[in-house]
Amino acid sequence: MPKTALITGITGQDGSYLAELLLAKGYTVHGLIRRASAFNTQRIDHLYQDPHEAGTRLFLHYGDLADGSRISTLLKRIQPAEVYHLAAQSHVRVSFDEPEFTGSTTGLGTTRLLEAIRSLGLPCRFYQASSxxxxxxxxxxxxxxxxxxxxxxxxxxxxxxxxxxxNYREAYGIFAVNGILFNHESPRRGETFVTRKIARAAARIARGEQQLLHLGNLEARRDWGYAPEYVEAMWLMLQQDAPDDYVVATGTSYSVHDFLVLCFEHAGLDWQDHVRFDERYLRPCEVPDLVGDAAKAERRLGWRPQVLTPQLARIMVDAELAAAAPERPGSDAVVGVAP
Structure with a gap:
Protein backbone atom coordinates (compact mmCIF):
# COMPACT_ATOMS: atom_id res chain seq x y z
CA MET A 1 0.00 0.00 0.00
CA PRO A 2 1.44 3.46 -0.91
CA LYS A 3 2.77 5.44 2.05
CA THR A 4 1.81 8.97 3.05
CA ALA A 5 4.47 11.47 4.12
CA LEU A 6 4.37 14.99 5.56
CA ILE A 7 7.24 17.38 4.77
CA THR A 8 7.66 20.62 6.67
CA GLY A 9 9.73 23.08 4.69
CA ILE A 10 8.63 21.50 1.41
CA THR A 11 9.25 24.72 -0.54
CA GLY A 12 12.93 24.83 0.45
CA GLN A 13 15.89 23.25 -1.31
CA ASP A 14 15.77 19.95 0.59
CA GLY A 15 11.99 19.82 0.73
CA SER A 16 11.65 20.10 -3.03
CA TYR A 17 14.19 17.34 -3.74
CA LEU A 18 12.66 15.12 -1.05
CA ALA A 19 9.18 15.62 -2.51
CA GLU A 20 10.50 14.55 -5.92
CA LEU A 21 12.10 11.45 -4.42
CA LEU A 22 9.02 10.38 -2.46
CA LEU A 23 6.64 10.96 -5.36
CA ALA A 24 8.93 8.85 -7.57
CA LYS A 25 8.66 6.09 -4.97
CA GLY A 26 4.86 6.20 -5.09
CA TYR A 27 4.19 8.15 -1.89
CA THR A 28 1.34 10.57 -1.35
CA VAL A 29 3.09 13.73 -0.16
CA HIS A 30 1.68 16.50 2.01
CA GLY A 31 3.66 19.70 2.50
CA LEU A 32 3.42 22.40 5.17
CA ILE A 33 3.77 25.97 3.89
CA ARG A 34 3.45 29.32 5.66
CA ARG A 35 0.70 31.72 4.73
CA ALA A 36 2.14 34.78 2.97
CA SER A 37 1.00 37.56 0.65
CA ALA A 38 2.98 35.99 -2.21
CA PHE A 39 3.51 32.37 -3.17
CA ASN A 40 6.97 30.91 -2.59
CA THR A 41 6.50 27.58 -4.32
CA GLN A 42 8.77 27.95 -7.34
CA ARG A 43 10.94 25.00 -6.30
CA ILE A 44 7.95 22.62 -6.40
CA ASP A 45 5.77 24.22 -9.08
CA HIS A 46 6.85 21.53 -11.55
CA LEU A 47 5.47 18.86 -9.18
CA TYR A 48 2.19 20.47 -8.28
CA GLN A 49 -1.14 19.49 -9.83
CA ASP A 50 -4.63 20.79 -9.24
CA PRO A 51 -5.78 18.86 -6.13
CA HIS A 52 -9.15 18.33 -7.84
CA GLU A 53 -7.54 16.26 -10.62
CA ALA A 54 -7.61 12.48 -10.41
CA GLY A 55 -4.35 10.88 -9.38
CA THR A 56 -2.98 13.89 -7.52
CA ARG A 57 -0.44 12.83 -4.88
CA LEU A 58 0.95 16.20 -3.72
CA PHE A 59 -1.07 18.37 -1.35
CA LEU A 60 -0.07 21.64 0.34
CA HIS A 61 -1.41 22.88 3.66
CA TYR A 62 -1.05 26.23 5.38
CA GLY A 63 0.52 26.01 8.79
CA ASP A 64 3.18 27.48 11.05
CA LEU A 65 5.66 25.85 13.41
CA ALA A 66 4.62 28.36 16.08
CA ASP A 67 1.05 27.01 16.05
CA GLY A 68 0.97 23.69 17.89
CA SER A 69 -2.78 23.24 17.58
CA ARG A 70 -2.66 23.58 13.79
CA ILE A 71 0.19 21.07 13.61
CA SER A 72 -1.81 18.61 15.69
CA THR A 73 -4.93 19.10 13.55
CA LEU A 74 -3.01 18.46 10.33
CA LEU A 75 -1.26 15.37 11.67
CA LYS A 76 -4.59 13.93 12.83
CA ARG A 77 -6.17 14.57 9.43
CA ILE A 78 -3.25 13.42 7.24
CA GLN A 79 -2.17 10.40 9.34
CA PRO A 80 1.31 10.27 7.76
CA ALA A 81 3.46 7.18 8.01
CA GLU A 82 6.56 9.38 7.81
CA VAL A 83 7.18 12.97 8.91
CA TYR A 84 10.21 14.81 7.56
CA HIS A 85 10.82 17.96 9.60
CA LEU A 86 12.97 20.26 7.44
CA ALA A 87 11.42 23.67 8.15
CA ALA A 88 13.53 26.16 10.11
CA GLN A 89 15.07 29.59 10.14
CA SER A 90 18.15 28.10 8.53
CA HIS A 91 20.49 31.02 7.82
CA VAL A 92 23.32 31.03 10.37
CA ARG A 93 24.25 34.71 9.95
CA VAL A 94 20.62 35.81 10.24
CA SER A 95 20.24 33.84 13.48
CA PHE A 96 22.53 36.34 15.21
CA ASP A 97 20.12 39.12 14.22
CA GLU A 98 16.99 37.15 15.12
CA PRO A 99 17.94 34.75 17.94
CA GLU A 100 14.50 34.62 19.57
CA PHE A 101 12.70 33.88 16.29
CA THR A 102 15.33 31.29 15.42
CA GLY A 103 14.87 29.57 18.78
CA SER A 104 11.09 29.50 18.43
CA THR A 105 11.02 28.09 14.90
CA THR A 106 14.20 26.02 14.63
CA GLY A 107 14.14 24.75 18.22
CA LEU A 108 10.62 24.78 19.65
CA GLY A 109 9.02 23.95 16.30
CA THR A 110 10.50 20.46 16.61
CA THR A 111 9.07 20.05 20.10
CA ARG A 112 5.60 21.06 18.90
CA LEU A 113 5.71 18.39 16.19
CA LEU A 114 6.98 15.69 18.53
CA GLU A 115 4.45 16.54 21.22
CA ALA A 116 1.62 16.43 18.68
CA ILE A 117 2.79 12.98 17.53
CA ARG A 118 2.99 11.79 21.14
CA SER A 119 -0.37 13.17 22.24
CA LEU A 120 -2.13 11.77 19.17
CA GLY A 121 -0.47 8.38 19.56
CA LEU A 122 0.42 8.63 15.89
CA PRO A 123 2.40 5.56 14.75
CA CYS A 124 4.65 7.48 12.34
CA ARG A 125 8.38 7.72 11.80
CA PHE A 126 9.95 11.13 12.40
CA TYR A 127 13.01 12.68 10.76
CA GLN A 128 14.67 15.71 12.36
CA ALA A 129 16.95 17.81 10.14
CA SER A 130 19.91 18.34 12.44
CA SER A 131 22.98 20.27 11.33
CA ASN A 167 14.37 12.48 24.35
CA TYR A 168 11.05 11.64 22.69
CA ARG A 169 12.60 8.53 21.15
CA GLU A 170 13.91 7.27 24.47
CA ALA A 171 11.04 8.40 26.70
CA TYR A 172 8.05 7.56 24.51
CA GLY A 173 9.32 4.99 22.02
CA ILE A 174 8.72 7.23 18.99
CA PHE A 175 10.65 6.20 15.88
CA ALA A 176 12.58 9.48 15.72
CA VAL A 177 15.94 10.01 14.03
CA ASN A 178 18.41 12.85 13.67
CA GLY A 179 20.07 13.34 10.32
CA ILE A 180 23.20 15.40 11.09
CA LEU A 181 23.73 16.72 7.58
CA PHE A 182 26.84 18.62 6.65
CA ASN A 183 26.57 21.43 4.10
CA HIS A 184 24.71 20.32 1.01
CA GLU A 185 24.05 22.59 -1.93
CA SER A 186 22.41 22.71 -5.35
CA PRO A 187 21.07 25.19 -7.91
CA ARG A 188 17.97 25.42 -5.69
CA ARG A 189 19.91 26.81 -2.73
CA GLY A 190 18.69 30.22 -1.54
CA GLU A 191 20.46 33.20 -3.08
CA THR A 192 21.75 34.56 0.25
CA PHE A 193 23.71 31.36 1.00
CA VAL A 194 27.37 31.70 0.09
CA THR A 195 27.62 28.85 -2.44
CA ARG A 196 24.63 30.02 -4.47
CA LYS A 197 25.71 33.62 -4.14
CA ILE A 198 29.14 32.79 -5.57
CA ALA A 199 27.83 30.61 -8.41
CA ARG A 200 25.20 33.17 -9.36
CA ALA A 201 27.69 36.04 -9.31
CA ALA A 202 30.16 34.12 -11.49
CA ALA A 203 27.47 33.58 -14.13
CA ARG A 204 26.22 37.17 -13.98
CA ILE A 205 29.74 38.61 -14.22
CA ALA A 206 30.49 36.31 -17.17
CA ARG A 207 27.38 37.72 -18.90
CA GLY A 208 28.35 41.32 -18.10
CA GLU A 209 25.37 41.81 -15.76
CA GLN A 210 27.40 42.35 -12.59
CA GLN A 211 30.90 43.59 -11.81
CA LEU A 212 31.58 42.92 -8.12
CA LEU A 213 30.81 40.28 -5.50
CA HIS A 214 31.06 41.12 -1.81
CA LEU A 215 31.95 38.33 0.63
CA GLY A 216 33.09 37.89 4.22
CA ASN A 217 35.32 35.16 5.61
CA LEU A 218 36.97 33.20 2.79
CA GLU A 219 38.97 30.90 5.08
CA ALA A 220 36.09 28.93 6.64
CA ARG A 221 36.25 25.30 5.52
CA ARG A 222 33.19 23.16 4.86
CA ASP A 223 32.24 19.68 3.71
CA TRP A 224 29.98 20.45 0.75
CA GLY A 225 27.80 17.77 -0.83
CA TYR A 226 24.96 17.60 -3.35
CA ALA A 227 21.46 18.07 -1.91
CA PRO A 228 19.60 15.50 -4.09
CA GLU A 229 21.91 12.78 -2.73
CA TYR A 230 21.41 13.90 0.86
CA VAL A 231 17.60 13.63 0.77
CA GLU A 232 18.01 9.97 -0.20
CA ALA A 233 19.92 9.50 3.07
CA MET A 234 16.97 11.06 4.92
CA TRP A 235 14.61 8.52 3.39
CA LEU A 236 16.93 5.61 4.13
CA MET A 237 17.06 6.55 7.82
CA LEU A 238 13.30 6.05 8.14
CA GLN A 239 13.41 2.66 6.41
CA GLN A 240 15.60 1.03 9.06
CA ASP A 241 14.41 -1.49 11.65
CA ALA A 242 15.36 0.78 14.56
CA PRO A 243 15.77 4.55 14.91
CA ASP A 244 19.23 6.06 15.25
CA ASP A 245 21.21 9.21 14.46
CA TYR A 246 23.49 9.56 11.43
CA VAL A 247 26.11 11.97 10.09
CA VAL A 248 25.74 12.56 6.33
CA ALA A 249 28.80 14.07 4.65
CA THR A 250 31.41 13.64 1.92
CA GLY A 251 34.45 13.57 4.22
CA THR A 252 36.20 16.26 2.16
CA SER A 253 37.15 19.80 3.13
CA TYR A 254 37.17 22.94 0.97
CA SER A 255 37.38 26.59 1.98
CA VAL A 256 35.05 29.33 0.76
CA HIS A 257 38.05 30.57 -1.19
CA ASP A 258 38.38 27.14 -2.85
CA PHE A 259 34.71 27.18 -3.86
CA LEU A 260 35.11 30.71 -5.16
CA VAL A 261 38.08 29.75 -7.36
CA LEU A 262 36.26 26.65 -8.69
CA CYS A 263 33.19 28.65 -9.70
CA PHE A 264 34.99 31.61 -11.25
CA GLU A 265 37.46 29.45 -13.15
CA HIS A 266 34.58 27.41 -14.56
CA ALA A 267 33.02 30.66 -15.77
CA GLY A 268 36.34 31.74 -17.31
CA LEU A 269 37.04 34.48 -14.76
CA ASP A 270 39.75 35.55 -12.33
CA TRP A 271 37.98 35.97 -9.00
CA GLN A 272 40.49 38.57 -7.77
CA ASP A 273 39.22 41.01 -10.39
CA HIS A 274 35.69 40.93 -9.02
CA VAL A 275 35.57 39.96 -5.32
CA ARG A 276 35.67 42.48 -2.48
CA PHE A 277 35.67 41.95 1.27
CA ASP A 278 32.69 43.17 3.34
CA GLU A 279 32.88 42.80 7.12
CA ARG A 280 29.07 42.82 7.41
CA TYR A 281 29.10 39.21 6.23
CA LEU A 282 31.28 38.06 9.13
CA ARG A 283 29.63 36.12 11.94
CA PRO A 284 30.17 37.26 15.54
CA CYS A 285 31.44 33.71 16.19
CA GLU A 286 33.05 31.84 13.33
CA VAL A 287 33.14 28.08 12.80
CA PRO A 288 36.51 27.31 11.18
CA ASP A 289 36.32 23.74 9.89
CA LEU A 290 33.49 21.22 9.50
CA VAL A 291 34.31 17.86 7.92
CA GLY A 292 32.02 14.88 8.44
CA ASP A 293 32.78 11.22 9.04
CA ALA A 294 29.83 9.37 7.46
CA ALA A 295 31.19 5.84 7.99
CA LYS A 296 28.12 4.86 10.00
CA ALA A 297 25.75 5.98 7.24
CA GLU A 298 27.74 3.98 4.70
CA ARG A 299 27.82 0.91 6.94
CA ARG A 300 24.19 0.96 8.12
CA LEU A 301 22.35 2.70 5.27
CA GLY A 302 24.55 1.78 2.32
CA TRP A 303 24.76 5.50 1.50
CA ARG A 304 27.81 7.05 -0.18
CA PRO A 305 28.18 10.48 -1.82
CA GLN A 306 28.88 10.63 -5.53
CA VAL A 307 29.19 14.39 -6.15
CA LEU A 308 32.09 16.18 -4.45
CA THR A 309 32.76 19.91 -4.23
CA PRO A 310 34.55 20.48 -7.58
CA GLN A 311 31.70 18.85 -9.53
CA LEU A 312 29.12 20.60 -7.33
CA ALA A 313 30.63 23.99 -8.21
CA ARG A 314 30.38 23.17 -11.92
CA ILE A 315 26.77 22.00 -11.56
CA MET A 316 25.77 25.22 -9.82
CA VAL A 317 27.55 27.57 -12.23
CA ASP A 318 26.20 25.72 -15.28
CA ALA A 319 22.67 26.03 -13.89
CA GLU A 320 23.12 29.78 -13.42
CA LEU A 321 24.53 30.22 -16.92
CA ALA A 322 21.62 28.26 -18.40
CA ALA A 323 19.00 30.20 -16.44
CA ALA A 324 20.17 33.70 -17.45
CA ALA A 325 17.52 35.06 -15.12
CA PRO A 326 17.22 38.81 -14.44
CA GLU A 327 18.47 39.96 -11.07
CA ARG A 328 15.99 40.32 -8.27
CA PRO A 329 16.38 43.47 -6.13
CA GLY A 330 18.39 43.06 -2.99
CA SER A 331 20.14 39.81 -3.93
CA ASP A 332 23.49 41.13 -2.66
CA ALA A 333 22.13 42.73 0.48
CA VAL A 334 23.02 41.66 4.00
CA VAL A 335 19.77 40.48 5.55
CA GLY A 336 19.02 42.37 8.73
CA VAL A 337 21.90 44.86 8.31
CA ALA A 338 21.45 48.29 6.79
CA PRO A 339 23.80 48.99 3.85
Missing part, protein backbone atom coordinates in the same frame (compact mmCIF):
# COMPACT_ATOMS: atom_id res chain seq x y z
CA UNK A 132 26.76 20.03 11.30
CA UNK A 133 26.76 23.56 12.74
CA UNK A 134 26.04 21.91 16.11
CA UNK A 135 29.67 20.73 16.16
CA UNK A 136 30.95 24.31 16.05
CA UNK A 137 34.61 24.41 17.06
CA UNK A 138 34.98 20.67 17.69
CA UNK A 139 38.04 19.50 15.73
CA UNK A 140 37.38 17.62 12.48
CA UNK A 141 36.48 15.07 11.35
CA UNK A 142 33.18 15.12 13.23
CA UNK A 143 31.11 11.97 13.72
CA UNK A 144 28.07 10.90 15.76
CA UNK A 145 30.31 10.58 18.85
CA UNK A 146 31.89 14.07 18.57
CA UNK A 147 30.99 16.50 21.36
CA UNK A 148 28.85 19.43 20.26
CA UNK A 149 30.14 22.99 20.60
CA UNK A 150 27.53 25.28 18.96
CA UNK A 151 28.69 28.75 17.95
CA UNK A 152 25.50 30.49 16.80
CA UNK A 153 21.85 30.87 17.83
CA UNK A 154 20.99 28.64 14.86
CA UNK A 155 23.33 25.89 16.04
CA UNK A 156 22.06 26.15 19.62
CA UNK A 157 18.45 25.90 18.41
CA UNK A 158 19.30 22.88 16.26
CA UNK A 159 21.04 21.27 19.23
CA UNK A 160 17.93 21.74 21.36
CA UNK A 161 15.86 20.09 18.62
CA UNK A 162 18.41 17.26 18.36
CA UNK A 163 18.16 16.45 22.07
CA UNK A 164 14.37 16.73 22.10
CA UNK A 165 14.23 14.23 19.24
CA UNK A 166 16.39 11.81 21.20
Missing amino acids: SEMFGTAPPPQSESTAFQPRSPYAAAKLYAYWMTR
